Amino acid sequence: MTYGTRTVRRRSTPDELARLDDAIVQIVAAEQPVTIRGVFYRTMSAGHVEKSELAYRKVQRRVLALRRSGRIPYRYISEGTRWTIRPSTWTSVEDALESTAIIYRRALWEDQPQRVEVWVEKDAITSVVAPVTRRWDVPLMVARGFPSETFLWNTAQDINEAGKPTVILNLGDHDPSGVGAWDQVRRKLQEFAPQVAFRFERLAVTEAQILGLGLPTRPTKQSDSRAKGFTGESVEVDAIPSATLRSLLDDAISSNVDQRSWSLLQEVETSERAVLRRMAGIEDDRW
Numbered sequence: 001m002t003y004g005t006r007t008v009r010r011r012s013t014p015d016e017l018a019r020l021d022d023a024i025v026q027i028v029a030a031e032q033p034v035t036i037r038g039v040f041y042r043t044m045s046a047g048h049v050e051k052s053e054l055a056y057r058k059v060q061r062r063v064l065a066l067r068r069s070g071r072i073p074y075r076y077i078s079e080g081t082r083w084t085i086r087p088s089t090w091t092s093v094e095d096a097l098e099s100t101a102i103i104y105r106r107a108l109w110e111d112q113p114q115r116v117e118v119w120v121e122k123d124a125i126t127s128v129v130a131p132v133t134r135r136w137d138v139p140l141m142v143a144r145g146f147p148s149e150t151f152l153w154n155t156a157q158d159i160n161e162a163g164k165p166t167v168i169l170n171l172g173d174h175d176p177s178g179v180g181a182w183d184q185v186r187r188k189l190q191e192f193a194p195q196v197a198f199r200f201e202r203l204a205v206t207e208a209q210i211l212g213l214g215l216p217t218r219p220t221k222q223s224d225s226r227a228k229g230f231t232g233e234s235v236e237v238d239a240i241p242s243a244t245l246r247s248l249l250d251d252a253i254s255s256n257v258d259q260r261s262w263s264l265l266q267e268v269e270t271s272e273r274a275v276l277r278r279m280a281g282i283e284d285d286r287w
Contacts, residue, residue, distance in 0.1 A: 017062070023048045024062055025071050031242040032076035033131075035124045036060050038238040039077075041216050051216065078127040094280070101276035106269035108137055111261045114165040116253055119143055121172030121181055121237065128242050129171065132249045136257075143172075146181045149188070156192030165197040167256050169249065174205035175234035176226035203252055204245060205235050215239045 012020070020043070027042045028034055034042075040049070040059040049055040066072040090096040109115060118133050119141045120126060126142055133140040141155065159166050168189070172178040186200045209215060217233035224230075237245070 012058075020048050020059075021062055021066060021071070024059065024066060028063075028072050028076050032073075033078040033127045034076070034242045035078045035128065035238045036063055037124070037236060038128070038242060039063055041236075041239045042241065044216060045214075051218075078124055097276070097280040098282065101273065101280040101282055104269075104273050104276055105137065106265050106272065108262055108265045108269070111265060112164075112258055114167060114256060115159070115162055116167045116169065116256050117141055117159075118169045118171070118249065118253075119182075119185060121145060121170075121178055125171065125237060125245070129246060129249055132246050132253070136250075136253045138253055143181060143185065145177060146184055152185065152188040153192050156189050156196075159189070159196055160193040165199070167199045167201065169201050169203045169252050171204045171237055171245065171249070172202075173234065173236045174207070174210065175220060175236075176224045176230040178205075178234075178237075179230065180226045201252065203248055204240055205237050207232075209240065210235050213240065213244070 023043055023046060024039060027039055027046075031038065031042070036059065037056070040056045043049050043059055044051055044055065049059060063072065063077065067074055067077065090099060116136075117139045118129065120129065121143055123142055123144060126140060130140060132138075143151075168185070170182050170185070172182055182202060186198075190196075190198055205215070210217070215235050216239050217235050220227055220230060220232070220234045240248075
């Protein structure tokens with residue numbers, strides 16, 4: 001009886017694992033916060049691992065080991081959101097005043113002629129881009145693939161209530177579901193808020209970025225019901241280096257801001273925060 005041959009996987013030597021670990025630590029330090037899949041794409045592009053699901057799981061295991069050993073801080077890795085609902089409380093009125101003085105921010109978009117929202121397809125990249133949206137005080141909407149009608153309707157009502165033209169920036173995978181989910185968001189927001197002047201921009205992943213950045217691809221899942229109308233291979237948004245993704249987003253938001261009005265309100269914000277600091281009895285420059 002003849003048996004088919006199969007490839008025997010060779011275990012990595014201690015030296016090979018050490019080199020891989022060093023590469024992972026350097027990549028994470030340079031890009032943090034970064035998703036595990038993002039780490040895999042960077043190690044693969046650098047030639048440390050092959051392009052396979054087995055290699056991805058290997059990187060996943062090494063990242064976990066490096067976190068447990070203390071070589072990678074836990075906060076450097078971005079994963080799916082886990083929610084904790086807890087009310088805000090303080091130990092005293094003085095504590096509440098001090099907290100307010102520290103966290104106070106002016107609503108800098110109030111005097112802007114338009115609004116900006118950022119929509120991401122997957123949980124895992126929220127903490128990758130959150131530093132940018134937080135700095136610009138921009139809503140970060142996590143769609144988790146195809147968002148529900150309720151989520152889209154509620155969001156449209158908030159946009160409608162704001163009464164301003166709205167720019168929607170999207171970050172998602174270049175695959176049948178990622179493209180389809182973005183189409184659904186655009187269609188439904190316009191349907192639920194027809195009087196709003198929308199401008200939709202697919203910030204990533206685009207076909208131009210796939211070529212220009214030399215992004216690693218993966219076979220498109222033919223089991224996806226939307227694959228029939230999709231051509232070419234797929235690319236995950238995690239394939240874009242985290243720093244590049246944040247830079248793209250920062251530039252896109254900045255280009256939609258009236259900088260003069262923004263700067264004036266920032267000066268007002270600084271003055272108001274100083275008043276709160278005096279009320280809270282904060283004398284030094286800790287904050």
